[in-house]
Amino acid sequence: MNNMPELKIGIVAVSRDCFPESLSVSRREALTEAYKKKYGEEGIYECPVCIVESEIHMVQALEDIKNAGCNALVVYLGNFGPEISETLLAKHFDGPKMFIAAAEETGDNLIQGRGDAYCGMLNASYNLRLRNIKAYIPEYPVGTAEECADMIYEFRPIARAVVGLNDLKIISFGPRPLNFLACNAPIKQLYNLGVEIEENSELDLFEAFNRHEGDDRIASVVKEMEEELGTGNKKPEILAKLAQYELTLKDWIEEHRGYRKYVAIAGKCWPAFQTQFGFVPCYVNSRLTAQGIPVSCEVDIYGALSEFIGTVVSEDTVTLLDINNSVPADMYEAEIKGKYDYTQKDTFMGFHCGNTASSKLSFCEMKYQVIMARTLPEEVTQGTLEGDIVPGDITFFRLQSTADNMLRAYIAQGEVLPVATRSFGAIGIFAIPEMGRFYRHVLIEKNYPHHGAVAFGHFGKALFEVFKYIGVPVEEIGYNQPKGVRYPTENPWG
Template sequence: MNVAASKPHIKLGYVPTRRSIFSAPDAIKFRGLTAERLTELGVDFVDIDDVNEEGLLFDDSHIQPIVDKFRAAGVDGIMLCHANFGTEYLCARLAREMGLPVLLWGPRDERPEPDGTRLRDTQCGLFATGKVLRRFQVPFTYMTNCRLTDPEFERGVRDFLAVCNVVKTFRHTRILQMSTRPFDFWTTMVNEGELLEKFNIQLAPVPMTELIQAVRAAEADEAGLAETLAWIGEHMKIEITSEQTRTVAALANGMKALIDKYGCKAGAIQCWNALQDELGIMPCAANAILNEMGIPVVCETDIHGAISALMVEAAGMGETRSFFADWTVRHPDNENGELLQHCGPWPCSVACEMPRLTYPLAFDHPGALTAEAKHGELTLARFDGDNGEYSLLLGNARGIDGPKGMGTYLWIEVENLKRLEAKIVEGPYIHHVVGIHQNVVPVLYEACKYLGITPDFYDPIEEDVRAYLRGE
């Protein structure tokens, strides 16, 4: 059983541009230097060096060939490299036509010539293009005017690739909805039609009977079951019967089969109570197995929670697994501390100890994990909405010490818990959140501008995030 999550692959459309009144030879020089630097960084990009002799955008006739080439190659975002001043209206026309994330950048200008002449005036061109992109209503990401060797260049390019990954993932999301939401969970109610109309987010609903059928089919696949059981034995301390463990493995394999069948990227399951009547287990550990694969499966049919997990996973570029949690209780000793916990669906790689495959806190059936998560710096995020408006709650936290818990859990500390508490209660958020042991707040913040979502910080850190994005 291959549980390792696949690394995302993002392809960049590279568009160096110039304006005729500045040095064409110098623009050609810098279009080449920038391409070399992107290659050094391992960026997969599609060049326009065959569109004209210079490999530069500077005439209206260049736009359609570039569009055709980029679409054929399946690029995920475009980089407008101002090799000299650049032609702002051509950049805007191309960007509008492509409808993809846009990285606006130009190399820092050199010292003027002894006679006072300047070869490129790149910074001035960036000012012009930024304005015209706004006129065309094209959202864009600005990477500070820097040298190719500056650390801001590498960081800015890598962050932009992550932004492209979030946008690509969000715009092509299909979620397996396994049964209805639990009756008691009115908080996880969603507007399926609106998600499709606004964001192209699709649901693939299947009844509980179809899920059970998939589990029974998985039980009959001895080879597949043995592979999953071997993985469980290697990564979990088993404290339930062998038959119950076998059912956990069959549920994981059955869910994976349905996710593949319906072309989904994530799942949301009605984890209680009908499932226990049919299988006699909780699905938490089975969820954890798929979560380890980078296929988020969230609890209580929380569709918005699954969307949150996909966004966070995409922002992390496959480097770290995310975890789906409840905001539960305040820390008994730390005024800004809170317990993140759930019955046991977190990936094993999140834990600071070998998870125990056992019984959950609030239910009588086995199949949940118990383990404390690693401490360290975190990003916490929640996509949610109501009344036609959607936003992304996001911010940072850090793992701290606290009392022993059950299920998968982590005590965290934020800057101001009372402010966060009010933000969740006043909405549009609920008691569910997704965490990851990476700082992906700037990437998620930047991705929101392309998705029609309002970024909503629970701490007043927006200026700090913008300063990071400026390379400060």
């Protein structure tokens, strides 16, 4: 995948001047060795120039990690640590940062070998708040070299997301379709997050598409599509137009990314798109998303943002689906009940017209868009990629700006069941514990739109920390409460 941040984490050890500096040196070396032994040498850098004991040391360490190309920072309290210098280091480092601390090593060395970093983390956290510095602190931030190495590894997806957001541009085309106010959210929060937004007319896109007619690259893209679709290539006559559209989007990205490294797209796909372009863009959206360039449907800007976050956290293809329809009682009784530990209200169908990458479908066929073909000629609705979504673990999530410009998010882990959907589009039967209550008291209560991003695997822990880090209030991060834990708006009498 391209369009992804490459991470290089700098480890800087600190020491209070009344503690032996050698403690921090030996512990930093042990931490780096433990990390490289378990996770490899790529993407990690041990700052050798000094142990930070003063503001002068802070400047020296900062220059060193910048020169080494580090875009994420681990401040490692080898002992108690200098609360001013260590937090100034975090303040002046332009990128995500993490604070962790060394545990004591042996009961036989608690005089000259005691570091008191457990205590030092308290002072560090207080000074971070004094200076309004965002930093990631793990659930239990004190550990042995091996345990701290694991903490750094868990920091990686969080850091990737923060680095990515700081260099992201979202390109949109056209206003949201009529009756899609749910996808129309204030863009102010994008700027608060450091994200750029370029809003264009779909007429601009149509003009660019027409300029690509006869592009000599179309044939090679068609060949790629044919190889990808295989026997599922049921609409070969539309591939040349789809290839033309794909090239249009890719060229637009390169011409409009400006100074930003990463791009996501919020694309228009109806109602006038089909009649003017002569196809639907679903398959192209799926192909770009599989290449690391998320494309949301229906000009869903925060959907594109959510997809991008899921892509960099999971380092895998994501998708955007409607939280769409209930599972019929007869299907539940025949194919789910007794086979899987879910009630009917724990299940639902996630669907979109055909925007999910072929690698995330159990089977796929190029078809026409059934819903649109009810009111339009079928030939202009071709271009969807249909199939049942692959079974396995998923995380359903979304980052959203509310109508009153507040950041909100939700995360729910579950799975796609290996049960045939018997329906159309890119679709799967999803199961999330206590989904019915989550649907009512988070999704409906907090006014979320029907689109949710899907990451293929369980990434709730990392996403929760990403949302916290970028400023979503903890009380505004919804998740599916376990049975017996009541939502604030849930009627206590049922």
